[in-house]
Amino acid sequence: MQRAEFESQLNELKDAAERSLTGVSGLEDLQSWEREYIGSKGSLTLMFRALGGLDSADRPEAGRLLNQVKQSLTATFENRETELKAGATAARLVSEAVDVTLPGRQPQTGNAHPVSLMIDELSEIFALMGFQTVFGPEVETGRYNFDLLNIPSDHPARDVWDTIIMDTLSEEIVLRTHTSPMQARVMEESKPPVRVIVPGRVYRYEAQDASHEWMFHQLEGLAVDSNIRMSDLKGVLQELARQLFGPTRRIRFRCDFFPFVEPGVDFAVDCAICNGKGCRVCKQSGWLEMGGAGMVHPRVLAGVGIDPEVYTGFAFGLGIERLLMMRYGISDIRAFAGNDLRFLSEFAALTV
Numbered sequence: 001m002q003r004a005e006f007e008s009q010l011n012e013l014k015d016a017a018e019r020s021l022t023g024v025s026g027l028e029d030l031q032s033w034e035r036e037y038i039g040s041k042g043s044l045t046l047m048f049r050a051l052g053g054l055d056s057a058d059r060p061e062a063g064r065l066l067n068q069v070k071q072s073l074t075a076t077f078e079n080r081e082t083e084l085k086a087g088a089t090a091a092r093l094v095s096e097a098v099d100v101t102l103p104g105r106q107p108q109t110g111n112a113h114p115v116s117l118m119i120d121e122l123s124e125i126f127a128l129m130g131f132q133t134v135f136g137p138e139v140e141t142g143r144y145n146f147d148l149l150n151i152p153s154d155h156p157a158r159d160v161w162d163t164i165i166m167d168t169l170s171e172e173i174v175l176r177t178h179t180s181p182m183q184a185r186v187m188e189e190s191k192p193p194v195r196v197i198v199p200g201r202v203y204r205y206e207a208q209d210a211s212h213e214w215m216f217h218q219l220e221g222l223a224v225d226s227n228i229r230m231s232d233l234k235g236v237l238q239e240l241a242r243q244l245f246g247p248t249r250r251i252r253f254r255c256d257f258f259p260f261v262e263p264g265v266d267f268a269v270d271c272a273i274c275n276g277k278g279c280r281v282c283k284q285s286g287w288l289e290m291g292g293a294g295m296v297h298p299r300v301l302a303g304v305g306i307d308p309e310v311y312t313g314f315a316f317g318l319g320i321e322r323l324l325m326m327r328y329g330i331s332d333i334r335a336f337a338g339n340d341l342r343f344l345s346e347f348a349a350l351t352v
């Protein structure tokens with residue numbers, strides 16, 4: 001090959017390589033370009049081999065030109081590579097960008113159930129009056145749920161219609177219909193003075209309406225000591241009402257019958273839904289019954305080995321959902337077990 005021809009091929013190759021490089025837009029294309037022109041099997045390397053075909057006098061100058069072109073193309077290649085890498089990094093930064101100024105997403109947190117909140121509050125109120133909070137079994141025997149509470153076997157409360165009976169074959173096993181069985185359990189375990197409250201779930205085979213559930217919660221209270229009187233009971237319930245409902249809510253005691261107290265009363269609060277005017281919640285009476293109460297029957301004390309000649313006591317059993325209804329003006333008891341988050345989350349602010 002003549003030197004002129006070599007130089008013209010070299011110039012063409014340089015032009016073609018530079019043109020081609022301007023069309024390269026990504027790192028992969030750039031690698032192909034490198035292989036094609038300046039790689040170990042590229043066109044420029046072939047030109048080095050062609051040097052051998054030139055006259056020996058022409059070779060040094062041709063070699064110098066060739067090296068010049070190689071250096072120039074390599075420099076252009078490296079510049080382009082730096083540019084493309086910077087572009088790729090910038091694009092990645094943009095696509096992976098995190099806006100640290102965006103407000104955080106609020107995780108959905110639960111809150112305590114209103115019944116749990118009320119149980120906590122009742123425990124605090126009664127603790128200040130000297131009462132300890134204890135818990136008892138929800139599955140009870142007939143002996144504790146009825147017999148020891150002076151409820152004879154022919155009493156209507158034992159009837160299949162309001163008791164959920166678990167087992168009639170052996171000993172009578174029931175879902176407790178009230179928290180009063182804990183009166184007997186506590187008095188069997190501890191001797192006077194006794195001051196306890198017992199919050200817990202109770203079950204009745206009962207039709208539901210705005211103020212009745214088949215599963216609800218009660219708060220039992222029991223105080224046994226020498227010289228406990230009816231006025232102590234009234235004072236305690238009056239203080240409870242003052243703490244829960246404020247000083248203006250009216251309360252009412254009326255004579256009532258429960259086999260395990262004598263005398264017995266029912267304890268009512270003027271209805272917070274209608275302000276005592278009468279509505280479907282209070283069954284038009286203006287009052288909603290919160291619980292039953294009375295002086296512990298001498299037969300109950302004797303049944304658990306406490307001498308009724310020495311000791312007296314009072315007991316009460318309050319409906320916890322009913323207390324909540326009057327406290328917050330809730331017009332349907334079914335909301336508590338209804339699992340509607342809109343209702344339940346209303347109590348979030350009260351959760352500590």
Ligand code: FA5
Nearest residue numbers: 178180212213216289290291292293315316317319322
């Ligand atoms: C009792 O359960 C007695 N053990 C209370 C008692 C205890 C009396 C100690 C004397 C001494 P009663 O069935 O009335 O009584 O229920 C007490 C309270 O539980 C009611 O006043 C009411 O507030 C609530 N309650 C009763 N039945 C339901 C029901 N189906 N749904 C919601 N709350 C109810």
